[in-house]
Amino acid sequence: MGAHKYIITVESDIPPQILLGQNLGGAIVTKxxxxxxxxVSAADLAVKYNLSVDTIRxxxxxxxxxxxxxxxxxxxxxxxxxxxxTKRVGRKRAN
Structure with missing residues (x-):
């Protein structure tokens, strides 16, 4: 039968506390x-945030x-x- 390989994807701001050789749910971490x-380009960010490319740059x-x-x-x-x-709250200032 042999060992099977499973891939787990984790997304986080900080690295997970997983070590090589650690036992996770009956499996050993090998890699x-x-x-x-x-x-990403400025154009992609401009579309995502609804801003101009010049503003992004x-x-x-x-x-x-x-x-x-x-x-x-x-x-x-x-x-x-x-x-x-920061979003302004209220009306604009009158000069």
């Missing part, structure tokens, strides 16, 4: 690996991992910076 993160200039012409961002860091948008 741990982290999936490589795909970078301006707000995320500190974490740009691409060139000036092709701005690429880590989706986790970009999400953290773009989610914390």
């Amino acid at each position: 741990l690996e982290q999936e490589k993160l795909e970078l 301006r707000k995320l200039s500190a974490i740009n991992q691409g060139t000036e012409g092709k701005a690429l961002y880590n989706p986790i860091q970009a999400d953290a910076l773009l989610k914390d948008r």
Whole structure:
């Protein structure tokens, strides 16, 4: 019969506390690996957050991992910076 291989996918902000050789539900952990993160473009983020590409590039200039012409961002860091948008409550200020 032989051993079967099962793949478990876990998503988390912090790494899980799983060790090689650990017994999980009757199975022994033999391999741990982290999936490589795909970078996203400013256009993809503009569609997701309903902002202009120029606004995305301006707000995320500190974490740009691409060139000036092709701005690429880590989706986790970009999400953290773009989610914390402060929304104004009430009417606009009269001058």
